[in-house]
Amino acid sequence: MTKSPGPSFLCLLACLSCADLAPYRRDSGRFAALDLRRESPTRLGARGAVQSMADDGARQVVLTDDGPWIIRGQTIERAQGQRHWLKAALIPAADGAGTWAVAIDADGHLCRLRPGVDPEDVGARYGLEHEQIADVATAGGRLVALLLKDAYAIADGARVTRYPAQGVRAVTGGGTRVAVRFDERVDVIDGLLPTAQNPHGTPRGRSFRMKAPTAVALTARGQLFVAAGSALYRENSSGGLSLIYLSAGAPGLTSVVAAGFALWFADGTTLGHVEDGSTALTTAPALAPTSRLLGAGDGRVWALAGGQVTLLATNRESSSAADWDNGLGAVFTRACSECHLPGGRSDVDLSSASAWAARRDEIRERVLVKHTMPPAGRALSEDDAAAVRSWTHEAQRFHP
Numbered sequence: 001m002t003k004s005p006g007p008s009f010l011c012l013l014a015c016l017s018c019a020d021l022a023p024y025r026r027d028s029g030r031f032a033a034l035d036l037r038r039e040s041p042t043r044l045g046a047r048g049a050v051q052s053m054a055d056d057g058a059r060q061v062v063l064t065d066d067g068p069w070i071i072r073g074q075t076i077e078r079a080q081g082q083r084h085w086l087k088a089a090l091i092p093a094a095d096g097a098g099t100w101a102v103a104i105d106a107d108g109h110l111c112r113l114r115p116g117v118d119p120e121d122v123g124a125r126y127g128l129e130h131e132q133i134a135d136v137a138t139a140g141g142r143l144v145a146l147l148l149k150d151a152y153a154i155a156d157g158a159r160v161t162r163y164p165a166q167g168v169r170a171v172t173g174g175g176t177r178v179a180v181r182f183d184e185r186v187d188v189i190d191g192l193l194p195t196a197q198n199p200h201g202t203p204r205g206r207s208f209r210m211k212a213p214t215a216v217a218l219t220a221r222g223q224l225f226v227a228a229g230s231a232l233y234r235e236n237s238s239g240g241l242s243l244i245y246l247s248a249g250a251p252g253l254t255s256v257v258a259a260g261f262a263l264w265f266a267d268g269t270t271l272g273h274v275e276d277g278s279t280a281l282t283t284a285p286a287l288a289p290t291s292r293l294l295g296a297g298d299g300r301v302w303a304l305a306g307g308q309v310t311l312l313a314t315n316r317e318s319s320s321a322a323d324w325d326n327g328l329g330a331v332f333t334r335a336c337s338e339c340h341l342p343g344g345r346s347d348v349d350l351s352s353a354s355a356w357a358a359r360r361d362e363i364r365e366r367v368l369v370k371h372t373m374p375p376a377g378r379a380l381s382e383d384d385a386a387a388v389r390s391w392t393h394e395a396q397r398f399h400p
Contacts, residue, residue, distance in 0.1 A: 001187055001207040024231075024246040026267060026281065031245075034273050034280035035315040039300070049307025052103075054088040056138075057260070057298030057358025058349065061088045061101040061113060065307075068113050070101050073342055073349060077115035091138045094125040096157060108132025110146070126160045128153060139173025140220065141361045143191040145180075147171045154178055154191060154203075163203055170215075174258050175222020185209050186216050186226055208241060215256040217263055220297075220360070225263050225274070227253040232265060234274070244279060245272065259295030260357050262314075266293055266303075273314055275299075280314070298354030328356060328391055331384045335374050356391075364392040 023030055048066030060071040061079075068079040068088070084106040093100045101113045102122065110126075110133045111119035123129045126146065135147035142157030152171050153162045170181040173191070180187040189205035208226065215227040224235035230247035247253055247267045255266040262275040269285035288305035295301055300313040332340070332350060340350035349355055356363060366373040367380070367388055374380060380388070 001203070001205055021246055024243055026246070026248045026270065031272075032278060032280040034271065034282045034286075036271065036282055036286060037313045037315050039311040039313055050304060050309050051085060051307075052088045053294055053302060053304070053309065054090045054101075055294070055296035055298075055300075055302065056090040056099065057296055057354045059090060059099070059101070061090060061103070062309075063088045063103055068101075068103060070113065070115060079113035079115055079119075080117055081111065081113060081119040083119075087135060089136045089138065091136060091144050092142045092157065094122060094155070094157075096142075102136065104133055104136060108134065110136060126153065126155055127162075128160070135171055137171055137173045137178075139178050139191055139218070140176040140222070141191070141365075143173060143176055143178070145171040145173045145178045152178075152180055154189065156191060161203070172216055172218055172258075174218030174220055177218055177222040177224075179216040179218050179224060181213055181216045184211055186213050186224075188218075188224055206239065210241075215253065217256050217258040217295075219258045219263060220260050220357075225256060225258070227256045227265070229253070232256070232272075244274070255291065255293040257293045257295035257301065259301050260297055260299035262299045264293050264295060264301040264312075266291055271303075271312065275314075286312070297358040299357065300354075327387045328353070331380075331387050332356075335378070335380055335384055360392065363388070368392060 022028055047069065048064030051063045051065060053060060053062040058072070062069045062071065063085040067082050068085060070077050070079055079101070085103045086106060087104040089102050090099050091102055100122070102110055103113055104110055108131070109121050110123050112122050113119055123131065123133060128146065128148070131148050133146055133148060137145045139145050144155045146153045146155070147168065147170065148162070150166050150168065151162055151164050152168055153160055165180065165182070167182050168180055169183065172179050176191045178189045178191055180189070186208045187205055188208070189203045210226065210228055213226050213228045217225045226233045226241060230249070230252040231243055232245040232253060233241035234244045236242045251268065253265055253267055257264055262273060265272040266287055269287050269289055271282045271286040273280050287303055291303045291305040293301050294304060300311055303310045303312060336350055339346040340348055342349045342351060350359070
């Protein structure tokens with residue numbers, strides 16, 4: 001594991017004067033005002049208090065105290081399985097067929113959720129049938145990261161590699177990278193690089209030494225963000241971490257999540273948003289003090305507090321919306337709309353920027369790599385193929 005350059009970041013903060021830190025503070029006046037839009041919550045009505053949920057931009061799985069629910073568009077279905085669920089996720093299917101709605105229960109079982117079918121324990125599909133699974137995260141493409149007791153595993157669709165990791169606290173993924181948080185460091189593994197010769201040895205990647213990191217996130221481009229107490233850092237092009245924000249005081253940053261290309265963070269009742277190098281903050285309280293943020297694949301964010309969820313979005317035009325307006329929407333109309341409108345015969349709605357953003361890896365693979373879409377006899381024009389290729393290039397992961 002390659003060590004990141006420079007001293008520990010808490011030491012670095014200690015060396016900086018108040019004047020040096022002033023531009024990064026919440027009350028510095030240098031951050032843009034976040035133009036926030038509150039959208040309708042899930043269509044669950046009185047179906048129970050929400051415990052956890054996941055949203056890839058096309059589908060949601062919601063765990064309530066009345067059971068799990070799966071939502072796609074205007075359709076909401078109850079999944080089987082009345083038990084104590086802890087975490088919901090949408091991950092690439094282990095059998096290669098689409099995406100699975102999954103949840104982790106209090107006993108550490110990773111279960112696939114489906115309407116009308118009892119939960120299927122899928123730990124054995126990853127060779128982890130005797131392990132307690134504490135967390136699961138999708139990392140882009142076919143990659144899935146799983147948190148175990150003093151270990152973690154990375155599945156790439158062809159194999160599962162388990163790494164012993166004493167004291168590991170959390171895993172997350174994005175942009176075909178996996179971030180692993182410990183008490184005094186954060187490791188970042190490139191999921192596309194070959195694994196170490198010894199499958200139980202140190203994986204290839206980069207290690208950032210840091211005292212007491214509290215949260216890590218990877219955007220869909222694979223750019224790393226790390227929170228440590230009141231400070232938020234962003235990976236820079238030199239392979240280090242740069243301070244971008246400093247909370248005004250206790251309790252510091254309480255929630256940090258990636259959502260598509262964006263990052264959202266909670267600083268008390270203030271909500272922050274980072275995208276395309278710009279950081280914006282709400283100017284009035286936007287969150288309950290106990291809010292937990294849950295990122296959506298299309299760039300929006302859910303705020304969970306007291307068993308209720310609120311969907312929040314910025315009115316700033318996102319990268320995916322701009323791409324849609326600048327040509328992808330026309331490509332969809334010409335080449336995809338016959339099958340991929342809402343309720344279309346493919347049962348996959350691709351009629352919006354958010355739907356394309358949520359499925360960018362699958363679109364790249366099927367359109368540009370395997371050429372299985374559009375179907376045989378309906379090839380894209382050279383201009384349309386170039387537009388999709390340009391979009392996937394712009395969406396490529398962050399390279400330090």
